[in-house]
Amino acid sequence: MGIHHELNIKDHLECFRNDEFKQMIKNKREKYEDWVGEDKVKEIAEWTKSWEYRELNFKREAISINPAKACQPLGALLCALGFEKTLPFSHGSQGCVAYFRTHMARHFKEPVPMVSTSMTEDAAVFGGQNNMHEGLQNAIALYRPKMIAVNTTCMAEVIGDDLNSFIANAKEKGLIPEDFPIPFAHTPSFVGSHITGYDNQMVAILRYMTEYFEKYGVDNVDKYDPEEGEFYKEGGLLSWLEVNSKGGQTT
Numbered sequence: 181m182g183i184h185h186e187l188n189i190k191d192h193l194e195c196f197r198n199d200e201f202k203q204m205i206k207n208k209r210e211k212y213e214d215w216v217g218e219d220k221v222k223e224i225a226e227w228t229k230s231w232e233y234r235e236l237n238f239k240r241e242a243i244s245i246n247p248a249k250a251c252q253p254l255g256a257l258l259c260a261l262g263f264e265k266t267l268p269f270s271h272g273s274q275g276c277v278a279y280f281r282t283h284m285a286r287h288f289k290e291p292v293p294m295v296s297t298s299m300t301e302d303a304a305v306f307g308g309q310n311n312m313h314e315g316l317q318n319a320i321a322l323y324r325p326k327m328i329a330v331n332t333t334c335m336a337e338v339i340g341d342d343l344n345s346f347i348a349n350a351k352e353k354g355l356i357p358e359d360f361p362i363p364f365a366h367t368p369s370f371v372g373s374h375i376t377g378y379d380n381q382m383v384a385i386l387r388y389m390t391e392y393f394e395k396y397g398v399d400n401v402d403k404y405d406p407e408e409g410e411f412y413k414e415g416g417l418l419s420w421l422e423v424n425s426k427g428g429q430t431t
């Protein structure tokens with residue numbers, strides 16, 4: 181005969197009605213919060229239904245909409261999305277990107293693409309170059325963008341990863357095509373806000389593409405057109421990656 185454990189799983193509403201929970205909240209309020217008391221709460225609740233409260237609201241002359249300060253890569257993501265067939269690519273930890281994508285999906289009510297190099301402890305110690313190289317290959321193979329706009333999260337910035345040399349090394353090793361456009365911006369979130377991040381990514385893209393067009397001509401990016409271009413047709417980029425990539429995964 182086995183040991184029988186009865187599961188007693190309650191959802192949050194049931195828990196909130198539980199006497200033990202109610203007592204816990206009461207203690208917390210009395211001991212650690214500057215609790216005003218039930219009577220005061222009821223009094224204020226009634227006041228919010230009063231004429232006086234209504235008039236005070238109508239007298240408002242300034243209002244803060246969305247005052248929350250978000251971090252730099254969020255702004256960089258938004259900026260990158262403004263460029264046609266551009267994939268925002270965040271070098272850093274995965275959780276940050278989950279947050280950006282959720283935030284944007286809630287706002288725009290549709291899925292928003294952004295990929296991460298998913299740095300973990302080993303990358304924090306040895307640097308995130310391998311993550312970036314694999315990430316770039318996978319992103320090109322799976323999403324087929326015309327351009328990848330790279331930004332950084334706090335983690336990559338704290339350890340000082342150098343985007344310029346990581347991307348240059350990827351091209352030098354033949355992991356990605358030499359003329360594939362990859363503008364990049366350092367967007368440390370411990371300074372500035374999403375607005376700074378937007379600006380940094382915009383400046384980075386404009387600077388990078390100015391030099392890119394001077395070097396390769398304005399038509400070169402069309403080579404990577406996911407729908408029309410030769411580059412992505414069968415036997416194009418995917419086989420190029422298989423032939424040319426040594427260490428990275430292409431699926």
Ligand code: SF4
Nearest residue numbers: 251253276333334369
């Ligand atoms: S503040 Fe830094 S760690 Fe937090 S979500 Fe933004 S980039 Fe990630």
